[in-house]
Amino acid sequence: MEKVIQNIDVKTIREAFPILHQQVNGKPLIYFDNAATNQKPISVIQSINDYYSRDNANIHRGNHSLADRSTANFEETRSAIQQFIKAKEADEIIFTSGTTESINLVASTYGRATINKGDEIIISGMEHHSNIVPWQLLCEEKGAILKVIPVTEIGEIDFDQFRELLSTKTKIVSIVYASNSLGSINPIKAIIEEAHQFGAVVLIDGAQASAHLEIDVVSLDCDFFALSAHKMYGPTGVGILYGKRDLLEAMPPYKGGGEMIKEVSFIKTTYNDIPYKFEAGTPNIADVIAFKKAIEFINDIGKEAIAHHENELLVYATEKIKQIDRVKIIGEAKEKVSVLSFVIDGIHHFDIGQMMDAKGIAVRTGHHCTQPLMHQFGIEGTVRASFSIYNTKAEIDEMIVSLEKIITIL
Numbered sequence: 001m002e003k004v005i006q007n008i009d010v011k012t013i014r015e016a017f018p019i020l021h022q023q024v025n026g027k028p029l030i031y032f033d034n035a036a037t038n039q040k041p042i043s044v045i046q047s048i049n050d051y052y053s054r055d056n057a058n059i060h061r062g063n064h065s066l067a068d069r070s071t072a073n074f075e076e077t078r079s080a081i082q083q084f085i086k087a088k089e090a091d092e093i094i095f096t097s098g099t100t101e102s103i104n105l106v107a108s109t110y111g112r113a114t115i116n117k118g119d120e121i122i123i124s125g126m127e128h129h130s131n132i133v134p135w136q137l138l139c140e141e142k143g144a145i146l147k148v149i150p151v152t153e154i155g156e157i158d159f160d161q162f163r164e165l166l167s168t169k170t171k172i173v174s175i176v177y178a179s180n181s182l183g184s185i186n187p188i189k190a191i192i193e194e195a196h197q198f199g200a201v202v203l204i205d206g207a208q209a210s211a212h213l214e215i216d217v218v219s220l221d222c223d224f225f226a227l228s229a230h231k232m233y234g235p236t237g238v239g240i241l242y243g244k245r246d247l248l249e250a251m252p253p254y255k256g257g258g259e260m261i262k263e264v265s266f267i268k269t270t271y272n273d274i275p276y277k278f279e280a281g282t283p284n285i286a287d288v289i290a291f292k293k294a295i296e297f298i299n300d301i302g303k304e305a306i307a308h309h310e311n312e313l314l315v316y317a318t319e320k321i322k323q324i325d326r327v328k329i330i331g332e333a334k335e336k337v338s339v340l341s342f343v344i345d346g347i348h349h350f351d352i353g354q355m356m357d358a359k360g361i362a363v364r365t366g367h368h369c370t371q372p373l374m375h376q377f378g379i380e381g382t383v384r385a386s387f388s389i390y391n392t393k394a395e396i397d398e399m400i401v402s403l404e405k406i407i408t409i410l
């Protein structure tokens with residue numbers, strides 16, 4: 001494996017990404033906004049083009065060749081994801097519009113059906129808004145209580161405090177695998193084990209983890225797992241919810257409409273089997289099909305090799321940025337994905353972002369949809385540089401030069 005890891009050819013990989021070969025504000029684009037969404041290889045782009053130029057037809061209900069072809073391709077992505085996250089069955093994979101919808105689906109179906117007054121739901125202090133607000137809505141509706149695992153100064157969840165929060169009142173634990181603002185990787189296996197001892201179900205928000213970390217939902221024994229294709233070199237508007245069969249079968253439907261039914265009458269409607277019970281309406285067919293190409297892209301390089309390259313970039317950038325005066329890194333967990341968040345004393349993060357953009361460098365600035373976490377650190381937001389398989393140390397050098405200049409000007 002080590003040999004494969006050393007053989008990553010970033011130059012060739014970059015050639016597969018047309019978007020990278022452009023000038024922005026007169027400078028070669030340096031794309032460091034990968035935690036928001038990463039770029040798409042030509043195989044993904046071509047797949048969308050092929051679908052609309054050759055195969056376009058609505059799926060599942062057709063009895064003509066194009067419909068058969070589209071259905072087969074659509075279902076192939078389901079199988080590819082099943083293998084990717086090592087689920088037992090393809091039927092446990094539900095297509096959604098992304099992580100946000102997947103979490104909302106669980107909150108509004110499983111949550112509504114099982115949560116009662118006084119029950120407790122645990123999340124952590126580093127959650128994305130999409131793993132906070134659906135639970136707040138549910139708690140408001142049901143009179144349940146939302147508990148929050150504190151985050152330490154270096155950006156790790158406080159595991160002892162998590163243990164303290166758990167009780168027989170805990171019904172759901174919903175936690176992020178890797179933080180989009182800090183990069184911290186959470187010990188989700190241990191979290192799942194602890195939560196299960198109290199009979200709680202666990203949802204893992206895998207949005208930031210799925211392009212870099214091995215996922216094995218069976219060995220993790222998580223009850224639900226959510227991810228978004230667009231953070232995995234795939235299209236926007238597509239994601240999945242994994243759920244254990246028995247849970248999905250017991251859950252009421254999410255949206256009503258075509259495809260999710262067995263039989264409709266004005267007296268009584270019966271619902272389809274999983275996964276279709278949760279897939280009402282015409283889905284995002286072209287993008288689901290293209291998602292398979294993104295998975296193939298990751299598999300061809302290998303997650304271990306991707307993680308290795310990105311970690312090298314993270315370590316390199318962290319060391320370099322630490323040498324710059326007035327810079328403070330936000331989030332120094334021992335285990336991190338390639339997210340480098342920082343602030344510069346006396347300079348607003350928006351100004352830094354704008355000045356970097358003038359140099360063709362795309363970073364994200366702001367609260368990264370984690371406002372409670374920003375409040376904990378006593379800041380409004382950070383500058384976030386996040387690295388992907390196609391980034392290089394030379395690009396990081398450019399960012400460092402640019403930051404040094406910004407500091408001398410402002």
Ligand code: PMP
Nearest residue numbers: 098099100128130180207208228
């Ligand atoms: N959770 C995390 C950790 C994220 O980073 C994001 C996207 N920034 C989401 C959830 C929401 O994902 P999406 O917008 O694709 O639904």
